[in-house]
Amino acid sequence: METSKKLTLHVCGRCKRMLPIEAFYLDKKTNRPQNYCKECRKSVNRNHRNVEKQNIVNKEKTAYPVITLIKDPAVRKELIRHALDTVSESIERKRKKLMAIEAEQDI
Numbered sequence: 001m002e003t004s005k006k007l008t009l010h011v012c013g014r015c016k017r018m019l020p021i022e023a024f025y026l027d028k029k030t031n032r033p034q035n036y037c038k039e040c041r042k043s044v045n046r047n048h049r050n051v052e053k054q055n056i057v058n059k060e061k062t063a064y065p066v067i068t069l070i071k072d073p074a075v076r077k078e079l080i081r082h083a084l085d086t087v088s089e090s091i092e093r094k095r096k097k098l099m100a101i102e103a104e105q106d107i
């Protein structure tokens, strides 16, 4: 019995399934099956895209309030002043809260 068409199995590096070579994309350079099966390859690519998208969203979010990047000095000054106000307000709130706690403890 001749087995010219030998079934070559390859273990996927991601799902660890033993799959026929057909389930893998071939590496164009080496002509060898890739580490991940087609299924995993697709889901990895999809996740990768989602991560990239998420990163872009995060970047946009963090890039927005960078005061020092604002060109207009008047706007920048106003924003810095506002930021300082916000900070001192929050410090004041914390201070009052602490005082209130201390006052309670005194009673």
Ligand SMILES: [Zn+2]
Pocket (backbone or CB within 6 Å): 012, 013, 014, 015, 016, 017, 036, 037, 038, 039, 040, 041
């Ligand atoms: Zn797989």
